[in-house]
Amino acid sequence: MVSSTSSSAGSKGITILGATGSIGLSTLDVIARHPDKYHVVAMTANTQTDLLFEQCQLFRPKYAVMVDHNCAEQLDAKLRSAGIETTVLSGSDALEEVATLTEVDYVMAAIVGAAGLLPSLAAANSGKRVMLANKEALVMSGKLFMDAVKNNGAELLPIDSEHNAIFQSMPASGQHGVKRILLTGSGGPFRTRDINTLKDVTPEQAVAHPNWSMGQKISVDSATMMNKGLEVIEACWLFDTPSAKVQVVIHPQSTIHSMVSYVDGSVIAQLGNPDMRTPIAYALAWPERIDAGVDELDLFDVARLDFEAPNFERFPCLKFAYEAHEIGGYASIALNAANEVAVASFLNKQINFTEIPQLIENVLEQAPTGTPLVLNEILVQDADSRERARLWLKNNKKQSTAL
Numbered sequence: 281m282v283s284s285t286s287s288s289a290g291s292k293g294i295t296i297l298g299a300t301g302s303i304g305l306s307t308l309d310v311i312a313r314h315p316d317k318y319h320v321v322a323m324t325a326n327t328q329t330d331l332l333f334e335q336c337q338l339f340r341p342k343y344a345v346m347v348d349h350n351c352a353e354q355l356d357a358k359l360r361s362a363g364i365e366t367t368v369l370s371g372s373d374a375l376e377e378v379a380t381l382t383e384v385d386y387v388m389a390a391i392v393g394a395a396g397l398l399p400s401l402a403a404a405n406s407g408k409r410v411m412l413a414n415k416e417a418l419v420m421s422g423k424l425f426m427d428a429v430k431n432n433g434a435e436l437l438p439i440d441s442e443h444n445a446i447f448q449s450m451p452a453s454g455q456h457g458v459k460r461i462l463l464t465g466s467g468g469p470f471r472t473r474d475i476n477t478l479k480d481v482t483p484e485q486a487v488a489h490p491n492w493s494m495g496q497k498i499s500v501d502s503a504t505m506m507n508k509g510l511e512v513i514e515a516c517w518l519f520d521t522p523s524a525k526v527q528v529v530i531h532p533q534s535t536i537h538s539m540v541s542y543v544d545g546s547v548i549a550q551l552g553n554p555d556m557r558t559p560i561a562y563a564l565a566w567p568e569r570i571d572a573g574v575d576e577l578d579l580f581d582v583a584r585l586d587f588e589a590p591n592f593e594r595f596p597c598l599k600f601a602y603e604a605h606e607i608g609g610y611a612s613i614a615l616n617a618a619n620e621v622a623v624a625s626f627l628n629k630q631i632n633f634t635e636i637p638q639l640i641e642n643v644l645e646q647a648p649t650g651t652p653l654v655l656n657e658i659l660v661q662d663a664d665s666r667e668r669a670r671l672w673l674k675n676n677k678k679q680s681t682a683l
Contacts, residue, residue, distance in 0.1 A: 291319050292564075293383045297375060297399050298390035299323035300331045302495055303413045303439065306556045307388050308335065310564060310572055318564065322378035324391070327351050333358045336366050342383075343367050345374045347395075375399035380406040386564065389414045390439070392497055393620050394662055397421060401655070404428040404436070411563040413439035415514045419616045421658050422517035422609065423651060436518070437563040442511055443518055444559035445537035445550035450519065461515055462539035462547070464531040466490060467590070468503040471532065475594055481633035483626060490532075500623045504636055505590065509601025510619075513612055516605055523605045528598065530588045535577070553577050596637040600644055609651030610661050611644060617665035618643035625673055635676070643668045 294311065298304045304323070311318045324345035325332040333355055336344050344359070344366050346352035352370030359366050369377065372395070379387050379399040387403035388411045389396055396414035401421065403410045405428050412418070418425055429436045438444050442463050450458065469490055470478060487499040494502070501507035505528075512526050529539075537559075539549040552558050553574055561572035592599040597619070604611040622636040631639065643665050652658050 291315075291317055292385040293321040293381075294318055294386045294388065295322040295324075295378050295381065295384045295403075296320065296388045296390065297324050297379060297396065298388075298392065298413075299335055300325040300328040301390055301392065303388070303390035303556060303560070307390070307560050308339065310557050310561045310570075312338075313573055314564075314570055317570070318386075321381060321384050324375055324378065325351075329354045329358070333362075336364055337362065340364065341366055343369060343378050343381075345369045345378055347372055347375070372398070376402040379403040379408070385409060386411060388439070388560075389417065392416075392495060394420060394616065397658075401425060401428060404434045405432050407432045407434045409435040409437065409563075411437050411439050411560070415440060415510045416616050418514045418517045419510050420609075420613050420662065421652075421655070422513070422612070424653065424655065424658065426517055437566055438514075438518055439556070439559050439563055440511060440514070441554070441556065441559050442538040443515060444562060446515065446519065446540060448550045448562070449538070449540040449548040455519065455521075457542045457544065458540060459525075459543045460541040461519065461521060461526045462529050462541055463508065463511060463515060463526055464529050464534075464536055464538050465505065465508040465511075465590075466502070466532055466534045467530040467588075468505060470503055470594075471530065478594075479632050479634040483629065486626070486633065496627055497620075497623050500626060500636075501619070503633075504597045505595035506597035506601065506619050506636075506640075508590075508595075509598045510616065512598075512601050513605045523602050528590050530590050532586055533582060533584070535582050535585060551577055597640060600637065600640055604644060604647075607647065608649050609658075610649065611647040613652070613658060613661045614643050614647035614665040614668075615640060617662050618669045621666055621669035621673070630673065631676070639669055639672050639676075642672050 296304050320339040320341045322343035323341050326347045329351045346355050349370045352368050356368040376399045379402045386409040389400040390413040393416050397417045400417040486503040487496050489499050508528055515526050516523050534554045536549045536551050539547050541547045555574045557572040558574050561570050604615040618640040622639040625631045
């Protein structure tokens with residue numbers, strides 16, 4: 281990675297929320313290729329002190345945030361020892377602070393899960409260009425988030441490869457002639473595995489995605505296709521579309537990142553190699569384009585493109601997502617919270633793979649109807665849903681012990 285230690289006149293200041301994750305690393309790679317266009321103002325991490333220190337050495341941000349206070353102290357000591365004048369902040373409140381700085385033009389929102397909601401929303405309320413890689417923000421607070429974008433003059437550009445592809449395939453303005461969104465997904469590592477053996481799936485197998493290099497949580501979500509379910513909800517909010525007009529298409533090659541079907545019979549698709557630097561570069565430079573460091577797609581090497589409909593028996597989490605969006609925002613919050621607890625429990629080997637949807641279904645059944653309109657209601661529902669998920673885990677463990 282080429283270093284980028286100073287800003288040029290006219291370059292855009294960027295805060296990267298989640299700099300040490302896969303999206304953060306890819307973002308820094310693209311930024312480093314264009315030091316005349318972009319400079320890093322702030323970057324954040326949870327506990328990866330050593331990696332964030334290396335990134336600070338390369339990019340010399342004005343601020344670095346460690347959510348963990350002890351890690352922040354360690355980072356500060358390392359930076360001082362190296363003579364790097366980056367100010368270290370700590371705690372979750374600092375995430376919102378660096379997302380709203382006046383010298384920041386763009387915010388890459390790449391913190392995984394519900395933890396990314398508040399700083400992403402803060403960036404929208406501050407009128408930033410929000411490059412959204414945190415789908416949970418819209419799943420939890422779709423109306424609130426979209427209203428914040430509209431009312432504060434913010435720009436919202438999706439980073440998920442699928443939503444970025446839809447954005448590129450949509451009309452320049454409005455949705456004139458759009459019939460349906462075709463949201464593609466690889467089907468994950470267990471697309472053809474015997475359903476009766478899914479209970480034996482290990483965390484190591486679940487995180488081994490066949491096409492994409494991703495973090496553990498999103499890799500498990502891909503294996504259950506909950507990731508695609510969350511993306512259905514995200515697409516509904518991003519493109520003001522009912523879920524009935526969002527069709528999931530399993531496409532194992534991950535070459536077509538998504539499509540838009542039009543009333544005249546046309547289908548417009550965005551294709552490319554499975555590399556997150558492409559949508560990141562598009563969001564950074566939009567409405568222009570810049571080099572992302574991604575190899576050109578070789579259609580002769582791809583050779584074929586396959587498509588199939590998803591099987592809800594194999595992927596019940598996808599069905600739950602459609603149902604949750606129809607029920608309303610409270611259900612979507614419950615879906616996301618229960619999934620986060622379930623995935624963490626699976627990765628810790630507390631439950632097996634097929635118990636992930638069982639836990640989610642139990643919590644979803646207890647969710648109220650309707651949609652919360654204020655942030656506090658969203659946070660309360662998230663907390664309540666996590667407690668219900670933990671209660672299910674506790675009761676399930678007792679039943680397993682009794683057997």
